[in-house]
Structure formats: structure tokens, C-alpha cells
Amino acid sequence: xxxxxxxxxxxxxxxxxxxxxxxxxxxxxxxxxxxxxxxxxxxxxxxxxxxxxxxxxxxxxxxxxxxxxxxxxxxxxxxxxxxxxxxxxxxxxxxxxxxxxxxxxxxxxxxxxxxxxxxxxxxxxxxxxxxxxxxxxxxxxxxxxxxxxxxxxxxxxxxxxxxxxxxxxxxxxxxxxxxxxxxxxxxxxxxxxxxxxxxxxxxxxxxx
Amino acid sequence: xxxxxxxxxxxxxxxxxxxxxxxxxxxxxxxxxxxxxxxxxxxxxxxxxxxxxxxxxxxxxxxxxxxxxxxxxxxxxxxxxxxxxxxxxxxxxxxxxxxx
Numbered sequence: 282x283x284x285x286x287x288x289x290x291x292x293x294x295x296x297x298x299x300x301x302x303x304x305x306x307x308x309x310x311x312x313x314x315x316x317x318x319x320x321x322x323x324x325x326x327x328x329x330x331x332x333x334x335x336x337x338x339x340x341x342x343x344x345x346x347x348x349x350x351x352x353x354x355x356x357x358x359x360x361x362x363x364x365x366x367x368x369x370x371x372x373x374x375x376x377x378x379x380x381x382x383x384x385x386x387x388x389x390x391x392x393x394x395x396x397x398x399x400x401x402x403x404x405x406x407x408x409x410x411x412x413x414x415x416x417x418x419x420x421x422x423x424x425x426x427x428x429x430x431x432x433x434x435x436x437x438x439x440x441x442x443x444x445x446x447x448x449x450x451x452x453x454x455x456x457x458x459x460x461x462x463x464x465x466x467x468x469x470x471x472x473x474x475x476x477x478x479x480x481x482x483x484x485x486x487x488x489x
Numbered sequence: 490x491x492x493x494x495x496x497x498x499x500x501x502x503x504x505x506x507x508x509x510x511x512x513x514x515x516x517x518x519x520x521x522x523x524x525x526x527x528x529x530x531x532x533x534x535x536x537x538x539x540x541x542x543x544x545x546x547x548x549x550x551x552x553x554x555x556x557x558x559x560x561x562x563x564x565x566x567x568x569x570x571x572x573x574x575x576x577x578x579x580x581x582x583x584x585x586x587x588x589x
Contacts (some may be wrong), residue, residue, distance in 0.1 A: 299554065306557050310564030317568040321575045326551040328579055339501045343520070350513050354539075357504035365498055471548045482532035486520045 298410065298461045305468045311438075316476050321432050321448030321481060326426060332337030337423035338408040340405065342396050346485040349389050350477065357474040360467045362444070367460040372452045375463060379449040393435050426485050431447035434480060437473045444469060505546045556558050 328336045363378035400406050407425045415421070448466040451459040516535045519528060546550040550558055573580075 299533055300551075301562065303557055304494075306560040310560050310567075313564035313568055314571070317571055322544075323569055324572065324576070325579075347513065347517050351510060354509045354513060355506065357543055357547050358502060361502050361505075362499065365502065368571075369495065468548055472542050475540050475543050478543070479536045482516055482536055486516065486528070 294461075297458070298464070300470065301461055305465045307400050309468065309472045312472060312476075316430070316433070319426070319433070320479070321387060322484070323379070323426055323430070323482050326419065327487070328420055330423075333419035333489035334423045337420045337427070338485060339483050340403070341427065342399065343485045344390050345396055346481050349392050350481045352385045352389045352392075353474045353477050356382045356389075356472050359385070360470050364467045367452065367463040370460075372455070372459065375460075376449045376452040377446050379452070379463065383442045383445040386438050386445065386470075390438055390442070393438075395429065407423070430480055432477050432486065437476070441466075441470050441473050501546065505542050509539055509542055512542075 285302070288442070342484075359382045361377050363375045363382065366372075366375035366378060397406070405424055407428060442464045448463045451462050456462070514536050516532055519531045519535070522528075524531065544561065550561055553561075571578075
């Protein structure tokens with residue numbers, strides 16, 4: 282093969298980076314539709330039964346959700362800083378920032394777990410033997426949607442924390458594709474943040 | 490990478506983070522006031538503003554290749570279609586009394 286047709290190493294790395302980022306964007310587009318379908322069900326319920334939605338929402342822990350929103354917004358900032366550091370070759374700093382981002386994610390999950398525990402004790406959760414409302418009851422349907430939407434989101438946060446820690450490990454071991462992987466993981470983490478940005482007002486601030 | 494560029498990027502990220510927290514405070518404050526239907530509009534408007542900031546600055550869509558931006562827009566375009574078609578009944582059907 283003539284030399285001119287062999288991509289130079291920097292070109293190949295740039296192409297691999299663009300492909301990796303494009304792959305994550307396509308995956309995130311499918312995620313938009315996954316969460317979007319749940320938001321569509323939510324819109325229908327809120328239109329059909331606004332009072333029941335407001336009543337159910339008023340029982341949620343709004344102050345905890347505000348703190349959790351601040352945690353995720355801050356974590357997005359830290360992971361953006363980590364990307365910036367990784368690109369500049371400051372791997373140790375990037376690894377530290379990824380660790381802090383993961384810690385904020387764990388704090389978010391801990392607070393969310395506390396909410397679920399309190400709601401379990403208040404017999405609000407849709408569990409066999411615990412759910413006392415009639416099937417189809419609008420109040421109970423809002424609680425169900427709250428659990429499904431925040432539960433699916435919390436699962437994404439947990440996966441994201443794992444990915445952040447994996448990216449931190451790649452950087453620490455000096456993996457050649459470390460910086461590129463940090464960028465891909467960061468995109469996923471920002472998306473998880475964006476989903477919460479919509480979940481917070483639509484679930485917790487209905488009665489206002 | 491030059492030092493100036495480095496501090497400019499960090500400054501931009503910090504300003505975005507501060508704006509996001511201000512928007513969070515705004516949605517918490519709006520919730521304290523009964524504005525009727527405007528509460529929902531304000532909540533969704535603030536969420537969209539946060540989403541745009543995270544997408545354009547943190548996810549770098551503002552500087553991303555056209556293909557990446559197209560994929561991001563496509564996700565939301567299909568979602569808009571899902572919402573419009575899914576709301577067909579609500580958007581079009583009215584009772585005869587309500588229509589008169």
C-alpha cells in the first residue's frame with residue numbers, strides 16, 4: 282500500500298476519537314427516546330388528573346431533590362473539568378476530578394435511597410402487599426411513574442459512577458486511549474444530569 | 490495548549506456551573522409562588538435552559554462536528570414527534586358543548 286494511503290498515527294487517533302464520540306451520541310439519542318416515552322406517559326397522566334398529580338407530588342421530598350440537583354449539576358462541572366485536564370495531558374488531575382465526580386454521584390444515590398426508604402415506611406411505594414390504592418388510581422399512578430422514572434434514572438447514575446471509576450482507572454494506568462474514554466464517559470454523565478434536570482421540576486414541583 | 494486558553498476554558502466552565510446553580514435557585518423560588526399555569530411554563534423553561542447550557546457548553550455541542558450535532562438534534566426531533574402524535578386526542582377532540 283502506498284504510504285500516502287496509510288493514515289498517520291495522529292490522524293488515526295483523531296478518527297477513533299470522533300467515532301467513539303459519535304457512537305456515544307447515537308446511544309444517547311436512543312436514551313432520549315427511552316426516557317421520552319416515560320415523559321409522554323407522565324404528560325398524559327398530568328393532563329388527565331392534575332389534582333391527583335399535585336397531591337402525590339406534594340408528598341415527595343422537595344428539599345432533598347433540590348440538594349440532589351445541585352450535586353448533579355456540580356458533578357457535571359467537575360467531569361467537564363476532568364475532560365479539559367485529560368486533553369491537556371494532566372492525567373493525575375483528571376483522575377482526581379473523576380473520583381470527585383463519582384463521589385457526588387454516590388452522594389446522590391445515598392440521598393435518593395433515603396427518600397425511597399422514607400416512602401417505603403409511608404407505604405407509598407408500589408410493592409406487592411404494600412400498595413393499598415386501587416389499580417388505575419391517578420394518585421397511585423403518579424407514585425408509580427415517580428418510582429419508574431427516578432428508578433431508571435438512579436440505575437443510570439449507578440452505571441455512570443462505575444464508568445467514571447473505570448475511566449479514572451484507565452487514566453491512572455496510563456492507557457493510551459484514556460483521554461478519549463474520559464470524553465465518552467463524560468458525555469454519558471452529562472446526559473444523566475440532563476434527565477434529572479427535567480425529572481426534578483416535573484415530579485417534585487407539580488403542586489406549584 | 491497555552492496558559493491563556495487553559496484559563497479561558499476553565500473560566501467558561503465555572504461561569505456555566507454558576508449559571509446552572511442560579512437557575513436551580515430560580516426554580517426553587519418560583520415554586521414558592523403560586524403563578525397558576527405559569528409555574529409549569531417557568532419550570533419547563535428553566536429546565537430547557539439548563540439542558541441547553543449542559544449540552545452546548547459541557548457536552549461541547551456548540552463546537553461539535555455537524556454529524557454529532559445532527560444525531561443530538563435527531564433524538565429530540567423524534568421525541569417531539571412522539572409527543573405531538575401521542576397528544577393527538579387531547580389536541581383535537583372536544584365535546585360538542587365545549588365546541589359551541
